[in-house]
Amino acid sequence: MSGSSMCAQARALAKTPQRHAIWQLIKPFWVSEERWRAWMMLIAIVVLSLGLVYISVQINQWNQVFYDALQNKNYPVFKAQLWRFTYLALIFIVLAVYKIYLTQGLQMRWRRWMTERFMGKWLAHQAYYHTEQQQIVDNPDQRIAEDLNVLTQYTLSLSLGLLSSLVTLFSFIDILWHVSGPMTFALGQHAITLPGYMVWFALLYAVLGSLLIWWVGKPLVMLGFNQERYEANFRFGLIRIRENNDAIALYHGEPREAQQLGDRFDTIRSNWWAIMRITRRLNIATNFYGQFAIVFPLLVAAPRYFSGAIQMGGLMQIASAFGQVQGALSWFIDAFNDLATWKACVNRLAGFNAAVDQVHHQPRGIQLREETAHPLTLDNLSLHLPDGQPLLTGAEMTLQRGDRLLIVGPSGCGKSTLLRAIAGIWPYGAGAIGVEGNANMLFLPQRSYIPIGTLREALSYPSLASEYSDAQLMRVLENCRLKHLQRWLDTSANWSHRLSPGEQQRLAFARALLIRPSILFLDEATSALDDETEQLMYCLLVDELPDVTLVSVAHRNSVAKYHQTCWRFSRGEDQPARLALSPLPA
Structure with a gap:
């Protein structure tokens, strides 16, 4: 297969909608003989995630009481709230540690099962031989060794992150709605009152930021797909030199090998520079979005604070709740790089899976x-x-x-x-x-x-x-x-x-x-x-x-x-x- 045709195949795989293919990659483990242990671990992780959200809600409420005590110079309440924060923080740490521990264990269990399954399919019916003969898939070793690791790790982290963001959103949006109160402003001859106005500001802020991040970072999916392939091709060239060192040495073929390896690395470098340019623009957008989000709720809530409608504790609770809601709504922004990597990995595994299935179902003429x-x-x-x-x-x-x-x-x-x-x-x-x-x-x-x-x-x-x-x-x-x-x-x-x-x-x-x-x-x-x-x-x-x-x-x-x-x-x-x-x- 020529380089141009392989590039065309890569582009087609990266752009093809693969909802069914994604489901076919993820589903088998969760209905396999490992399903009971896997589901129990997943349920435990979800419970721990919900517990972390609950502790975050308690800490948000703690903010109001603690900062009101500071403003009112109420030392007994201040001291009591310090003790309360101590045990809330300890519980948070325990939940966070065991959530990560169980997630890593589930990821390795899932990866082991999928590795055995993919290796079995690749070796069955000499699929490893036929895919090489027909040149319908590149670097199967990388797809089994690396892409399965990325798939299992990122699928868990992204899905659990999304779940946590949704629970956080629904937990804090009610708090933010009530503590922010209404906002009245004039539009022409009419006075308009906007209830829970901070919720609407958080929603508008997150939507505009998500659209901007998606527009800036969209090319990363295809670039990430190509980067994985170019890296694997370069490693394969190095392995070939090790496997054929005697013949290359006898031919004195070092200059030719150096040229070929240099050409392969040049494709890595060129693609990497393209990734760097997109990532630079993406980092500018995400850092601006994240830094401005620190002061944005204070600016919006400041008029009510200075008018005496809320105290310092209320202002800090609004800022904390806004940060939680805005963070939950910004899940897509925070996870965009991981999503791009995950999508490129899914494309590669779906292509590999389809190629092996094609070999397995190929009619035998003999x-x-x-x-x-x-x-x-x-x-x-x-x-x-x-x-x-x-x-x-x-x-x-x-x-x-x-x-x-x-x-x-x-x-x-x-x-x-x-x-x-x-x-x-x-x-x-x-x-x-x-x-x-x-x-x-x-x-x-x-x-x-x-x-x-x-x-x-x-x-x-x-x-x-x-x-x-x-x-x-x-x-x-x-x-x-x-x-x-x-x-x-x-x-x-x-x-x-x-x-x-x-x-x-x-x-x-x-x-x-x-x-x-x-x-x-x-x-x-x-x-x-x-x-x-x-x-x-x-x-x-x-x-x-x-x-x-x-x-x-x-x-x-x-x-x-x-x-x-x-x-x-x-x-x-x-x-x-x-x-x-x-x-x-x-």
């Missing part, structure tokens, strides 16, 4: 069926590329138990793709592949996967290391000319970097001798071995696994003598290949 009489059959099999370009057409084949088949043909004709189709991970094409129901298939590609961990775990993969004894592991290492590695069995390392390509291929053969599959596929699995070692590996397979059905893809004629039949890919110009029986190469 049918896989269970065979009873033969280990492997191909029935009018055709192979296509994901874009529909034909690779192979009309393949027919039947293998018997113990057959050893060599597949040859020019590079790029589809030999490895045929093995992927037999493995069930290549759905593009038509026809059918039959595999014996109880068959234990093992595929050894040119470059086998070696997990990070102990050599024992790498040798046993994909089985558990506990399934094999030390004697079995030592024996296959010695047979595959890897005796020098026996002392490292329980050493953890990145063995794909510590072992040479030849050692890695011999390790793959050792796996085959351990697992003892009924059908073994070798895809250029000896390309890094010298002739003598290659002959040894094939001799081991023939001697140790005499009943295995062996299918080899190879370019070297030297391995032909270990096979009984040969099928050759042949194709004309601009024509899909055909698979036909051919004499074994001399």
